[in-house]
Amino acid sequence: MTVNAHPEYLSAEKEYYKAENDEDRLLALEKMISVLPAHKGAERLRAQVKLRYKKLKEKIENEKKSKKSIKKESIKKEELQAVIIGKTHSGKSSFINLVTNNFTEVGDYEFVTRSPVVGMMKYEDVDIQLIEIPAINSRYYDRGLVNNADVLLIFIERLEDIEEINKLIEKAPGEKIFVFTKSDKLNENEKRKISANLSTKKYNFVIISSYTNEGIEELKKKMFQSFKKIRIYTKQPEDKERSLKPMILKPEISVKDVAEKIFKGFSKKIKETRIWGPSSDYPGQVVGLNHKLKDLDTVEFKTK
Known part of the structure; x- marks a missing residue:
């Protein structure tokens, strides 16, 4: 100076x-x-x-313009919702920045995130709502959102953190995925040891890096699978293409149930149903109302 x-x-x-x-x-x-x-x-x-x-x-x-940091009371729950938890500096904000259109502050100081941050993540043809909540070791941690989550993404960068986090979320009923972060800082031998440790304990886990994108697509896939939902498309008889967006439904749903989801009483108006996809024996198979559908099936209804 x-x-x-x-x-x-x-x-x-x-x-x-x-x-x-x-x-x-x-x-x-x-x-x-x-x-x-x-x-x-x-x-x-x-x-x-x-x-x-x-x-x-x-x-x-x-x-402030780009970050969607929202109070819990104002968060509208979408069809598929996953809550991201972890200690401070565990890579939560870097991940949500990578897979959504949000910008969440990432810093070297502790407890950067002080209120829930909401973003929408694309997985193939569906949207998954992600909520990053403040670090579990901060006074801003929100137990209510954790207990109401369909799926919990538990971000860790040390195996030693698992026991402490498990004690805090033991009553949370949602499906749990352990996300070991910052894999770009690990060598292959270290990754193998971590995988062996988590596999032995029968954890559902993924090792990722938000810097190199390692494991990101695998995590998206596991996330969708954890919701235990299937995607069913619809198609108009005169159209060649199926609907752009699928219906998100429970597994083992019947053709009749899908029709009733479109609107009540619709199943009574159906003359013929054709399907394409995993549950069909051949493309355009004619099936009855009790036929059970599978993920990625397309259904075409002809009315009376």
């Missing part, structure tokens, strides 16, 4: 470097600007601090 800074400036600068979030850093920069000497010798320092303040303020404003 080429200028003799006032003690108040040095104190504010200390606050800046100790701050745990961008809002506190911005306040510290405001103090630094307010107590900077007014003489010509401090012009360069003043310009540097003001530029730092401007960039940080823009960053905060941009994040």
Whole structure:
């Protein structure tokens, strides 16, 4: 520093470097600007601090526009919902940034996420709602969302964390997937040992890296499978293509049940049903109302 800074400036600068979030850093920069000497010798320092303040303020404003950090009461539960939990720095925010259109702050300081963050993830032709909640070792942790989750993604970067996390979620009824993160920092031998350990304990798990994308598609697939749902498409008799979006339904559902899902009483109006897909013996097979459908089947109804 080429200028003799006032003690108040040095104190504010200390606050800046100790701050745990961008809002506190911005306040510290405001103090630094307010107590900077007014003489010509401090012009360069003043310009540097003001530029730092401007960039940080823009960053905060941009994040507020793009980040969907929402109170629990305002979260509308979608058909497929998974809740992401883990300790601080376990890679939760990096993952949700990768697989959704959200931007969630990722930082070197603890407890970056302080309220639930919601995003929609695509898996093939379905949308899965992801909710990242604050770290389990923070005062912002939300037990209610965990206990209501259909699927829990438990992010860990150390095997030692599993026992502690299991105690906190033992009453949660949702399907659980352990997600061992930051695999880009592991060698192949370390990955094998982790896999062997988790397999021995019969955990449903995936080893991933949000940096290299390792394991991401496998995790998406396991996530969808954990919901125990099937995708059924519909098709109009005059159309060549099936519907773009499938119906998300329970396994072993019948043709009649699908018709009633479209609207009540529809099954009574059906003259003929044809199906394409895993449950058919051949494309366009004619089946009865009691025929059980499988994932990725397409159903065509002809009415009376």
